[in-house]
Structures are given as structure tokens and as C-alpha cells.
Amino acid sequence: MKPFNGEPMTNSPQTPGVVPHRLDAARIASHFSDAQLPFDPHEARVAADRCYFCHDAPCVAACPTEIDIPLFIRQILTGTPEVAARTIWDQNIFGGACARVCPTEQLCEGACVREAAEGKPVEIGRLQRFATDAGMATNAHPYARAPSTGRRVAVVGAGPAGLACAHRLAMRGHEVVVFDRRARPGGLNEYGIAAYKVAGDFAQAEVDWLLRIGGIELRMGVELGRDMTLSDLRRDFDAVFLGVGLQGVNALRAPGEERGEVRDAVEFIAVLRQAADKGAIPIGRSVVVIGGGMTAIDAAVQSKALGAENVTIVYRRDQGQMSASGYEQDHAKHVGVRIVHEAAPVELRGNGAVKEVQFAYTEATPEGLRLAEAGFRLEADQVFKAIGQTLGELPEGVGVAGGKIDPLSLPPGVFIGGDCAPGGEDLTVTAAAQGRDAAEAIHAALMGGA
Amino acid sequence: MANLATNFLGIRSPNPFWLASAPPTDKEYNVRRAFEAGWGGVVWKTLGSEGPPVVNVNGPRYGVIYGADRRVMGINNIELITDRPLEVNLREIKSVKRDYPDRALIISLMVPCDEESWKDILHRIEDTGADGVELNFGCPHGMAERGMGSAVGQVPEYIEMVTRWVKTHSRMPCIVKLTPNISDIRKPAEAAKRGGADAVSLINTINSITSVDLDDFAPEPKIDGKGTHGGYCGPAVKPIALNMVAEIARSPETRGLPISGIGGVTTWRDAAEFMALGAGNVQVCTAAMTYGFKIVQEMISGLSDYMDRKGFTSVEELVGRAVPNVTDWQFLNLNYVTKARIDQDLCIKCGRCYAACEDTSHQAVAMNPGRVFTVKDEDCVACNLCVDVCPVQDCITMVELPRGSVDPRTGRVVGGYANWTTHPNNPQAKLAAE
Structure with missing residues (x-):
């Protein structure tokens, strides 16, 4: 294979062994760029026009976060993609990541009536990306924090579950501290998904955007069990959310x-x-x-x-x-x-x-x-x-059932979500849903139903 | 290939597809291209009196309504009659007609509302070889403010008067073009007939504002921050045009008056519908302006195919064929009872029938477990909305209840034909003969 920009290439795909630089830089760059090009506005309108605006839409039921898909698509159709983004984020603050990595054919697009009718569903994932890209491009974070409740919540794991939980808690006026053993936040969005699916450092940009709600403190390089115990967290915080994922293989x-x-x-x-x-x-x-x-x-x-x-x-x-x-x-x-x-x-x-x-x-x-x-x-x-x-080492007193954390084993004030919790397919979208729902449960518990 | 040759007022054309008086027919260059593309006839863009021609705006002349994928559904325009010198137009008309003797060439006219002006223009066009004249009583913008166009077309007495002048001073067939911007289309048609018109053509464009710029707060198309109403045309106006054509075709006062059908004709099917409602031919503008002259090929092939399938050997067999079936509401059969039926094999479970019926109609569609949608016959009034909103063709159909069966909604036995004129709820019901 000849390098196509004239630059020297030390190795080729046929070079024996395990070696770097099998392809020239231009090919590498193209292989790791966006796998699927985003819609331009006209393409988006045409794609949006295919939505039938179903009653009690099956796509919504198929979405773990229950995004109001017909509504956000109609908002794209009428020229308000930023409003569409808000509809998405109301249910799923990781709507941008999910637009890129969701197995849509198994979820919303698989349930689309046009899939049943003609084997060609409305391109919900790409439309969601169009909307969330437009929303993020406004450079404004659309949510504000409620007045402070004075309550503090610890979130362990800065992945989709933990950050979705943290964001919703911040919205409700709580102070949140997020702990993660890695150097950068994002969890599997940052470390576990193929680069070409989240090109352009999107995962980090999304986390930065999410944190702009305020009230969320990140403590990176801190590991539960090594640097602190669950008991410490329960003592120092009003509630604890565990979104520790699956750390074993x-x-x-x-x-x-x-x-x-x-x-x-x-x-x-x-x-x-x-x-x-x-x-x-x-x-x-x-x-x-x-x-x-x-x-x-x-x-x-x-x-x-x-x-x-x-x-x-x-x-x-x-x-x-x-x-x-x-x-x-x-x-x-x-x-x-x-x-x-x-x-x-x-x-x-x-x-x-x-x-x-x-x-x-x-x-x-x-x-x-x-x-x-x-x-x-x-x-x-x-x-x-x-x-x-598989689950990694768990804090003392936290039990396992069916390969996941057993919710029934949790001490009071401790909540779970994401891949470490039961009830999902280990998807980003499930983690986002569980993190959000755990936040609402924590909020209800902390505010005593008020 | 069916014979599409048309004889309209003695004017022969190889097919019934004429280009309407409009921008596409403003000059020799365009008209020659149209004839080369296969158009059967052309109504030359409206000529005015001798003297300095009118001027047009130098900003946008057209506004547009889009469907999905920027499909043009309707266009409005604020263009005036020809802005080229009369002599140039006359010279070109003569030249084109000489080279295309088998095509129809009609001259559209609009001059001030006095007999001398009309006499003069008719005299000027005499030796062009044109086949007839069309009186533009329809243009709704610009010219109307000067006492022409729809300013004449909205006053039946003026229509009759001017038509009479034209028939007095010209031997040419005279088509009166009607404006739809009136309350009852039959009145101007009757006036044209009284004045001696050989035919009417309709509809001209409809007063309209296509949209409003929500940043500049000005109507479109806008000229330097201001806009004015323009004439709306294209597919969106077809239903309005069809009704007006039918009203003239079936009115006892105007029945038999030849009609040239205009308004959103885009395909052979549109043309066939106009003709079935009484139009002897059709005139096209927006479709040509959207897609170019080549579209006439589809109109020709489609109408020909349809006529072959129907066994029609002449377009005459199609013209007016649907007119007897256009009636007044009071004569519709109130004992014709249908119920919606949903084909479960075709249903894709979108639930639009349910949403439409439950929210806006008669709560006659049930949503069952598993998203199975069924019709409640006891509530279904057969309004057809579910059929209309269903995205799958033939998935929901209206099935007629046989005579003698019981309508579960009313509990009444389905009887024979009976209409409002004899219905017991009608205070003016005619008593059935004892």
C-alpha cells in the first residue's frame, strides 16, 4: 500500500508482528474521523418529515430514557433544533452521546412504525445528533440549578450514570461531589467507546457542557476502597450514588x-x-x-x-x-x-x-x-x-445478585445505577436513565416527599 | 397512443395542454422552446396598450410555499403584464405562429376600460395570425389598482360590457379569464356569456401573502422591507379551481359554455380531473415554472395512457364526464351508510387514526392491547378522517353497509335513497306524495 500524501511509512499491513505505523497519518486520520456524517439542515428536515408523529409512539416506549421522540423531531421540522435538544436533554442529559452510540436499531428505530412498514425507520439517532449538536453549538447550558437545598450527595463514578445523576441532583439544588479513579471524567464514554464513534473529543466536550450547570465538584484519581470507604461517604454526605460500572474482565x-x-x-x-x-x-x-x-x-x-x-x-x-x-x-x-x-x-x-x-x-x-x-x-x-x-471489588456490605449489585443489600442512603446495577443492557442510555431516576429518588428521600 | 388532438372554439391543437398567460409565454424565445417541447398551445403573456410599457419591481417577484423536501406547493407573484414594447411582442407572435401553424396561439389582453382602447388593441393584433384572444380580467395585483385586471373581473357588468366591445370589434374567438377573488364564480361567467364570450378560462391567481418574515416583520415576497399581496397559484390552488370550474359547468345559466381549466395543473391526472369537470383543455404555468417545459411529456403520455385504458378515442369523451355527479349537498343520499374498516395486516400501528378520532372526532377507534386499532361501529359516523390521516394506502377503507342491515350507531335499518329534501328534520321538507 502506497502512502497517498507522500509521507514516509515505516510499516505496512503486511509487516510481520505487532508494529506501529502500518498506515500513513492521513489514512489513520480518516479512519478515526466521524463514522457517520452529521445531517445538514435540509437533510434533517427531510428526515424529520418522515416521522408520522405516532400516538403513544412505540419509539418512545423503546427508549430507556423515554425521550419524546415525535415531539423533538417535529421541533426539528419546524426549524427549532435547539428546542428539540432541550426536549431530548429533559429526559437524557447524555442525548448527544446516545445519538452516537445507541444501538438504535434495537431501540427507537427498531420500534419505528416505518421500520415495520417499509424496513426504513425514521433516522432518529441522526436526528437526535442534529438537534443536540445544534443545542450544544449555542454555547449555553440550558438548565439552571434550583435554590440550594443545603444537602450534599456523593457520586462514585464519573461515567454516564454518575454524571446523569449528578446533573439531575444539581438541578434539584443539591451539592454534588463526583469521585472517579480515572484521570478524566466520562467513564465508558471517555474510555470505553471506539474513537470513531465520538470523534473530535466529543465525550469530553459533552462532560464540560454538562458540568456547566454548576454545583458539581469533580475529584478525579480517587478510588473507592483505596482512598475512602463507603462508610466515610455515608458519614460525610446526605446520600451516596454508586455508578462504579464493571471493572473486571x-x-x-x-x-x-x-x-x-x-x-x-x-x-x-x-x-x-x-x-x-x-x-x-x-x-x-x-x-x-x-x-x-x-x-x-x-x-x-x-x-x-x-x-x-x-x-x-x-x-x-x-x-x-x-x-x-x-x-x-x-x-x-x-x-x-x-x-x-x-x-x-x-x-x-x-x-x-x-x-x-x-x-x-x-x-x-x-x-x-x-x-x-x-x-x-x-x-x-x-x-x-x-x-x-464483571463487577470489580465492591465496598463492604454491598452484595451481588446475578452478576450485578444487589439493590436489596444496599445500606440506607445508598443508591446505584449504570452497568453495576441490574436492569439494563449495559448501555449508555440505560445508565443515563438509571442515573437520572436515582437522582429523583435521592431528591425525594432527602426532601422527605416535600 | 390515444389521439389527444383538441378542438377548442375551433382552435386546433395537438393536445389539450396549453401554457397559460404568464412569464413562460412572455417572449418568442420561451414560446419556441415550449412548442419544441410539445406544448399544444400558448396564451401569450398579456399585452397592454401601445405606449411606454409597464414596469416591474426589481426585487423578488415570487413567493413560495414548500412541502417536504422543498417541493413547491404554491407560488405567488407580483409580476405585471408584459413589460416589453407592444410592437416587439406583435412581431414575435407573428413569427412564432408562422413557424408553428399547428399549435394554438392565443393573445392575452388587458387595456384600460374604455371602448377605444379595446378597439385599438384588437386592431393592432389583427394580422399576427393568432388564433384568439383571452381577456385578462383576473390579475389581482398592480393592474387592479389602475382599474384593470381583477378590478374589471370583480364587476359582472364591466365583464359583459368589455366582452361585448371585443366581440364587436374582432372576429377572433374570445376567452374571458376569470378571477377567483369573488364570492360566486357563476356571476362573472354568466356576464361573460351575456357579453358574447366564446369561452371562459379559470382560475386566475388568488390574492395571497405566502409568508411573513418573522425577523423583518414583512410579508413575502418583500421588496425593500415591504410586501404586497400577490397572485397565488400552483398545486395548492387546484381544489379551489376544480370547484369553480364545476360550478360553471353545471350551472343551468352557463352549462355548455366552453371552459379552459387553470389552477395547479401539474400532472396528466390533474388535467384529466379538470377535463372531467368540464374543461375542454387546460392551461399550465406553475408546473412549467417549477420543472421546465419538459413536463408536458409526462402529461401527454399519462393522459394518452389513461384514455387508452378507458377506451376513449377523443378527449371529447372525457370532457364533462364527471359533471352530472357534481350535485348540491341536499341531494346526497343520507341512507348511504359506511363504516371504517382497518386492515390489520396492513396496519403499521402508528395510531394516527386513534389520535385523530379520539381527540378531534367521534371516539370511534379503539386502541387495544398490543397497539391493535379497531373501529367501533356503534360510534363511527364514517367521517373518513381516519382514512385521510392513515399513512398506509388502503389500510383503512370505508365499507358500505348493505341495504336492509342495521346501522349499529343509529339502530336504524339502512334504507334506499333519501336526501335532505324529504328528511323529517328538515323544516322545509317536501311531503312525500301520499
């Missing part, structure tokens, strides 16, 4: 998992997001991603974007059970990722670093998946594990 439980270049996909994604020069990140010539969710897709697509020659996602169940949306799968295939279903790794071989992965085909049986005799080998300079995340 499932293991493959296959021999050779400890070999070099076998990494967690979430860590790879986080490194990519924070890297100023993405081309400098070493990537394998042959990359294998194990898993079937959005994380697997994000790792695979970005491996390809960095110039890996062969990228294969291997998922142990059939395609219908992949939690990555069809849109995401199509996108991955479009950029050249191969997706193999119904196979599981049985051994990672190599001499030091991984060189190949042995897979066995799987069979679904009433007792669960069974590994078949037959299988195949894939060359792999790098393996990314994306087989699900």
Missing part, C-alpha cells in the same frame, strides 16, 4: 491466555481513545477478537483502522445471539473484519507472544454449549478478549 479460561499480546479489548479501546497519535499504537498483522458484543466490534474495527491485515471476530454462539447490533456487525464487515460464529478458543499457542489460536466449533445443547472435536487454527499476532465485564 472475564477470562478465557483457555491454556496460553497468559501469553504476550493477549489483551483485554476494553484496555485496548481505552488506550486508543486516549492516544494523541493513534498511528503510534502497535497493532498485529493478524488480530483475533474473541467475543460478540459492541466491545468486540469496537476492538476489531479499530484494529483494522490501524492497518491490521487480517482481523477476525470469533463468537462462540450463533449470529442471532450476538449482542452487537446488526448495524455494528455490518459496519465491521464493511471495513473488512471477518466474523466467525459458533467457535470457542481452546488453546493460545506461541513462543512467548501468541502466534496462533486453536478454536473448536461449538454445539448448542440443552445442557449448554459443547465443544466439538473439529476446529480450526487462526494466525494471531494479537488477541483481544471481549467476552464480558
